[in-house]
Every structure is written in C-alpha cells, then in structure tokens.
Amino acid sequence: MTNSAASQELIILRGRGRVSALGVAAEAYAPGRPGFATHLLGDKPLAVAALPAALEEQLAALRKSQSAYRQLDRTVLLAILAARQATAQAGWGGGNDQLTISNEQLPVDLDSAREKPKTKNHQPKTNLGVSIGSSRGATGRTEHYHHEFLSTGAVAAAASPLTTLGNVASWVAFDAGSTSSAALSHSSTCSSAFQALGNAVAWLRAGMADRFLAGGTEASLTGFTLAQLHALGIYSPFAAADFPCRPGAGKPSTFVLGEGAAVFALEKVGRAALLLEQQHQPGRPLLVLEGVGFGFEALGSKTGLSTDGQHFQTAMRQALGQAGRTAAEVDALVLHSPGTPAGDAAERQAIRAVFGGSKPDLVSNKWLLGHTLGASAALSLDFACQILATQSWPAPPFATDLTPAPTRPIRRVLINAAGFGGNAASVLVSVV
Known part of the structure; x- marks a missing residue:
C-alpha cells in the first residue's frame, strides 16, 4: 500500500x-x-x-x-x-x-x-x-x-x-x-x-x-x-x-x-478536498485511517506466539511506517490483550521493544465486551474512535496495568489484534 x-x-x-x-x-x-x-x-x-x-x-x-x-x-x-x-x-x-x-x-x-x-x-x-x-x-x-x-x-x-x-x-x-x-x-x-x-x-x-x-x-x-x-x-x-x-x-x-x-x-x-470540507464544516472532527500493518510468525505451535511478540512488533512498526509516524506520536494504544497471561505478556514485551520509554496510554474494551474473535479488532477500532471523539475511557475496577484515564490529549491511537497461527495486525487512526 x-x-x-x-x-x-x-x-x-x-x-x-x-x-x-x-x-x-x-x-x-x-x-x-x-x-x-x-x-x-x-x-x-x-x-x-x-x-x-x-x-x-x-x-x-x-x-x-x-x-x-x-x-x-x-x-x-x-x-x-x-x-x-x-x-x-x-x-x-x-x-x-x-x-x-x-x-x-x-x-x-x-x-x-x-x-x-x-x-x-x-x-x-x-x-x-x-x-x-x-x-x-x-x-x-x-x-x-x-x-x-x-x-x-x-x-x-x-x-x-x-x-x-x-x-x-x-x-x-x-x-x-x-x-x-x-x-x-x-x-x-x-x-x-x-x-x-x-x-x-x-x-x-x-x-x-x-x-x-x-x-x-x-x-x-x-x-x-x-x-x-x-x-x-x-x-x-x-x-x-x-x-x-x-x-x-x-x-x-x-x-x-x-x-x-x-x-x-x-x-x-484528497487533501485539498478535505481542507475545503473542513472550511465548510469547521469544528467537525474527521477520523483518518493512517496505516494498517501486519506481522506473522511461523513457530509450529498451537498459538504461534513468541514470548517477545515478534508479530506484534512487525505489525506496529509497519502501521507507523506506512503512516510516516514515530512511536512518540501515538497517544493511546488499544491492546489486543485477551486476559491470558502469556498473550498479555508477549504484547507488553512487543510494546516495550517498539515504544521504549515513550509508551502510550494502554486501554482495552475486552473487560467490557469480552473477546469477540474475528470481530474483536473491529470493535477495538470502534472503541479507539470513541476515545478520539470523547477524550475519555472508563477505568477498570480491578488491578491491572491499563491506564485509568488519559494522561495527555488523545489525537492518535494505535490498535492491536492477533490470533492463533502467529498473525498480528495493527491500525493507526487519528482525528483531524
């Protein structure tokens, strides 16, 4: 692309x-x-x-x-x-x-x-x-x-x-x-x-x-x-x-x-048409799909999951690269994080590898609506769009590493997804 x-x-x-x-x-x-x-x-x-x-x-x-x-x-x-x-x-x-x-x-x-x-x-x-x-x-x-x-x-x-x-x-x-x-x-x-x-x-x-x-x-x-x-x-x-x-x-x-x-x-x-649209409808936020990245691992296991989430790393980097953005420009990250210790840990390792010390706010909607398998990535993107629209998200009432409330203005959100077979995908969405 x-x-x-x-x-x-x-x-x-x-x-x-x-x-x-x-x-x-x-x-x-x-x-x-x-x-x-x-x-x-x-x-x-x-x-x-x-x-x-x-x-x-x-x-x-x-x-x-x-x-x-x-x-x-x-x-x-x-x-x-x-x-x-x-x-x-x-x-x-x-x-x-x-x-x-x-x-x-x-x-x-x-x-x-x-x-x-x-x-x-x-x-x-x-x-x-x-x-x-x-x-x-x-x-x-x-x-x-x-x-x-x-x-x-x-x-x-x-x-x-x-x-x-x-x-x-x-x-x-x-x-x-x-x-x-x-x-x-x-x-x-x-x-x-x-x-x-x-x-x-x-x-x-x-x-x-x-x-x-x-x-x-x-x-x-x-x-x-x-x-x-x-x-x-x-x-x-x-x-x-x-x-x-x-x-x-x-x-x-x-x-x-x-x-x-x-x-x-x-x-x-087109950018020119978008500028004209914004002039005619000032104050109306528009959501832009900036990048879609994919990562794959062939590990020969039931889940295809490495401990450091190589497929997550590849997908996140590809989405950022496609958008021409750096990791520091991401304000929040909607995790795949299904609540399984191994899966959650691998995604966190991948985030550390990609973001280093500039880690974004970490959020999830699965504690509200479960893991919907093939629909989960789309529902996570919908959640990200709502975050961009409202600049807020609910705080989980249990001990977790999720961020309870935004620590900065949210203008750009990265969303992760992964599944059995060693595949992962990331989408970057922003508000203009």
Whole structure:
C-alpha cells in the first residue's frame, strides 16, 4: 500500500456501526458497565458476552424482514446490522434509520435473490466494495447442519452456500445494493477484521472502488465453541458479575468469549478536498485511517506466539511506517490483550521493544465486551474512535496495568489484534 504520508489522498472513516454485548450505542462504553451474562456448559457456569435482549429483538426483526434472510447465519445478520449503522452515520443515503428494518419480502428460494430487489440500506449507484472478516464464519449454521446430518443422514441443499465464508460479505453487499464491486470475506483468526480493513484500504488507494464497508463479525457463542475454548484452559474462573475478563491483570487466565460486529464506512479523499470540507464544516472532527500493518510468525505451535511478540512488533512498526509516524506520536494504544497471561505478556514485551520509554496510554474494551474473535479488532477500532471523539475511557475496577484515564490529549491511537497461527495486525487512526 502507498505510504499515506507521501500521498495526497487520505482514507476517511465516514461512519461506523457496532453490535455487541453493550448494545449498539457508541456511548455505551462510557459508564464502564460490562455486558456479561452466565451460560451453562453442561453443569458448569461460564461468563459470556452475549447480546442484550433489546438487540435480540432487532436481530429477530431483521431475520423476518426478508425471506432470504431467514436462513442466514447469525454472524451475517450481525454484520448487516453494523453495516446499516455505518452507512447511516456516513450519510450515504441508503434510506435506513440506524437499525430500521425493511418489511419487503423476497421469495424463499435463495437463488431468486439474484434479482437484487432494494432493501432500505440500498446505496446510490456507486462503486461500493465490501470487505468483512470473521474467524469462525457461519458457526451456528455449520453446527446445525452437521447435527442434522448426524441425526438423519441428510443435508439441506442450502447447507453449502449458507456456511461458506464468502456468504458473510456477499450478504452485506446485497443489503447495501452493491452489485458489481468487491465482496470479500476474510479469515485470519482474531485479526480477521484488520485483514479485511487492509484489503479495503488497498482497493481504495488503487482506485478500484469509491467507497468501502469494512469490518468484522462473529457469532460463536455455541456450546461446541465454548467447549473448545474451555478445553484450552484459558477460560475465566470468575462469575459474570465479578468482572470476569481482566486484561493486564496477570494470573489466572481470564479469557471470556463474546459475540458482535463492527463495520466502517470508508472513503478516499484528497487533501485539498478535505481542507475545503473542513472550511465548510469547521469544528467537525474527521477520523483518518493512517496505516494498517501486519506481522506473522511461523513457530509450529498451537498459538504461534513468541514470548517477545515478534508479530506484534512487525505489525506496529509497519502501521507507523506506512503512516510516516514515530512511536512518540501515538497517544493511546488499544491492546489486543485477551486476559491470558502469556498473550498479555508477549504484547507488553512487543510494546516495550517498539515504544521504549515513550509508551502510550494502554486501554482495552475486552473487560467490557469480552473477546469477540474475528470481530474483536473491529470493535477495538470502534472503541479507539470513541476515545478520539470523547477524550475519555472508563477505568477498570480491578488491578491491572491499563491506564485509568488519559494522561495527555488523545489525537492518535494505535490498535492491536492477533490470533492463533502467529498473525498480528495493527491500525493507526487519528482525528483531524
């Protein structure tokens, strides 16, 4: 990708939407009230970050709004809800009001959706691309069809198209009325959303799209997925009401699984045009995506994690280099920090290597909404945007190395993500 410091074009975050255990409001971060509930895995209670009841109603309304949507995986629906918020905030004119759902009906046959009738998020004619990341993809539908096959020996005809990863981005694109541009789905474990974001930025800089919807989504709160993560020995022993996810707190491991999505409306804007826009709308803050960096380690282990977080170091340095920024210019860092002692320690080692004595304020949103796997990076970026907008964040009520309140004006935030397989990604965002 082109070095944005030398470029006359910037990538602007026009709008953003989120769906999580905290709901859909950006202001939900401020009170510092986590969104955890109790889920039984057999007879063992586990804390999880599931959607609140009011949001479940919105999700059910979306599922019923189109015949074709009734069969979609929860992961896809979460992404559609977040994308509708992003386009509404961007003012792209899709006709949707935040989470207003269309009552138009489509034929039951999925193939008939190729007729592309308009939804209430249908965008004006433009070269709109979609790039969505998900670690597990259509988890619920996959487990449903597998159970059905084991029980009956038969599989529904819709099983393959509804469980392929590609159907995540394609349905977001359908809902937005994108008919001929990119519809890209990415899976690179917990950095999936930033892989999707990086691809969107590359397409925009290359002139292959005018606008992009990019982000991540995950709906993996199934018994099988919870059992897998519990079997790793990393799951939090703390109850849902006792701040079960504690990034930077050391032992014991306090990983808590969550679900959610965050999507961003991206545009490429020339510096001259941006200056003119600021003159016409003085005082209106604009968010700039300055750099996207990636790092990889091939260690031959289950997690692909070195003690000094080499992949974190590479990703952070690449994001800073792409933006033409130094480490000292970063005011805050939204950590990946899942609450696992080894993972948290490796990221801190990487931060020390990159920042030395100019360490930024360290923050996290996982103690509020858990680890949402492929959506986590996107939700962390959304948290960073809210920090830039409000110049604040809630203080964790447990012993941790997280910074309780800003120690300086926050103008530039770096966000980290990493996942199994030795991959990491970092994004640098600023306010102008």
